[in-house]
Amino acid sequence: MSTTTHPLLFTWDGEAMWPRPAFRKEADRQFTVGETYRLGELAQRSHETHAHQFAWLNEAWKTLPERLAAEFPTAGHLRKRALIETGFHRETILDVGTHEAAVQVATTLRSKDEFAWIVVRGHVVVMREARSQSKSAMKPEDFQKSKQAILEWVSALLGVAPETLNRQTEAA
Numbered sequence: 443m444s445t446t447t448h449p450l451l452f453t454w455d456g457e458a459m460w461p462r463p464a465f466r467k468e469a470d471r472q473f474t475v476g477e478t479y480r481l482g483e484l485a486q487r488s489h490e491t492h493a494h495q496f497a498w499l500n501e502a503w504k505t506l507p508e509r510l511a512a513e514f515p516t517a518g519h520l521r522k523r524a525l526i527e528t529g530f531h532r533e534t535i536l537d538v539g540t541h542e543a544a545v546q547v548a549t550t551l552r553s554k555d556e557f558a559w560i561v562v563r564g565h566v567v568v569m570r571e572a573r574s575q576s577k578s579a580m581k582p583e584d585f586q587k588s589k590q591a592i593l594e595w596v597s598a599l600l601g602v603a604p605e606t607l608n609r610q611t612e613a614a
Contacts, residue, residue: 492577495589496521498607502596510599521592522557525572528591530584531559536567
């Protein structure tokens with residue numbers, strides 16, 4: 443049985459790392475007395491880089507040509523599609539037996555996640571869901587990679603240089 447672990451806060455006293463009081467029970471659950479563990483600080487993503495992506499993406503969304511407006515009704519739709527198109531997604535493949543069942547399953551899945559990419563191939567349903575870019579779900583280096591991939595994909599979609607989109611927030 444796999445157990446999910448989460449980063450905990452510790453205080454260094456000059457000789458030992460001590461879990462902060464609010465994290466002591468979780469430390470007892472995650473760690474075994476007498477075992478050796480590798481300890482390292484998790485790199486934190488800056489609020490600025492996170493906010494920057496959402497700012498330029500929103501500005502880019504406002505400039506979408508009319509032909510794309512219905513496909514991307516919000517900046518969130520544009521971001522999630524870009525994540526899917528650039529490989530930052532989870533894929534589920536379901537063999538449901540018949541084409542009719544696949545159509546029904548796809549309809550149900552679409553009602554559960556309006557951002558997902560869902561396609562029916564015969565009796566198989568393929569669903570791709572964008573990975574979360576939240577700080578808890580994506581490491582800083584993965585966020586930077588996804589941010590750059592999104593920038594390049596949206597730039598290509600709009601037919602502009604990535605640097606142009608990157609500078610849009612300065613003008614906004």
